[in-house]
Amino acid sequence: MQPDISQAMQIVRYPYPDHRAEAAASAIMESAFSPAYGESWTPAQLSSFITLPGVTLTLAELDGARPGFALVRHVADEAELMLIAVDPQWQGKGIGKYLLLDCVKHARSSRISAMYLEVRFNNPAVLFYQDHGFEQVHRRPSYYKGNDGTYYDALSFKLELTRS
Numbered sequence: 001m002q003p004d005i006s007q008a009m010q011i012v013r014y015p016y017p018d019h020r021a022e023a024a025a026s027a028i029m030e031s032a033f034s035p036a037y038g039e040s041w042t043p044a045q046l047s048s049f050i051t052l053p054g055v056t057l058t059l060a061e062l063d064g065a066r067p068g069f070a071l072v073r074h075v076a077d078e079a080e081l082m083l084i085a086v087d088p089q090w091q092g093k094g095i096g097k098y099l100l101l102d103c104v105k106h107a108r109s110s111r112i113s114a115m116y117l118e119v120r121f122n123n124p125a126v127l128f129y130q131d132h133g134f135e136q137v138h139r140r141p142s143y144y145k146g147n148d149g150t151y152y153d154a155l156s157f158k159l160e161l162t163r164s
Contacts, residue, residue, distance in 0.1 A: 009095065010061040011102045017050050017057040024066040025057055025085075032085035037120055037152060038144045041083065046071075049082070058102060060086075060095050068095040070103050072115075079107045081117040096125075100132055104159065113162045120144055121153040134159045 014021045026043045033040035041049070050057055054075055060068040067090035071083040081103060086095045107115050117134065119125055120143075130136075134157035143154035 008062055009098060011098060012059050012061055013102075013106065014057045014059065015055075021057055021059055022047060022050060024059055025069040025071070028066070028069050028085050028087050029083065031087050031089075032091075035147045037123075038146050039120060049073075055082075056106075058099060058106075060099055062090075062095070065090075067093075068099050070099040072103050072107070074107065074110065074112055077111060077113040079103075079110075079112045079115045081115060096128065097132075100128075104132075104161065108161050113160070115159045115161060117157050118143070118154045119157065121155050126155060129157050132159070 012021075017025075022043075026046055029040050029046070049055060050071070052073065055071065055073045058070045058072070059066050068086035069084070070081065073080050073082055081100075084096060084099055084103075086099075104115060115134075117129065118140065119129065121139070136155050137158045138156035140154040140156065142151035144152040146152060
């Protein structure tokens, strides 16, 4: 049984992330994403993306650490979960779940009608997203290119936020 970390963890949203928040997300991404699959962004890509309108960086803070983050972009009444990651040392403690639920809650309160995401077809997170109501709507062949030249399909998911 997992310990309840919900009381100790804080979720902090940065609509305009500072350099420390950006650096924390870059460090988490570097440790959480295997280079084998080509999913991770470079620090320059992250830095450029977070300056765009409608982008929010959300960090989990726990025991003085920043163990996870989520990056969401919204345009009109739709949102896209661009990245979500938890440092491997902190995985399995519910941090990803709290980040995802916070992103969904924030999207609903912002009158977003649907949230989208893409994930590598063989990523264990596919089940995580399905367990939280996301439904597969599309498959993108050869979307990710791993560092060994292997291509991996991406699955596109959608979560309807206007349902009761």
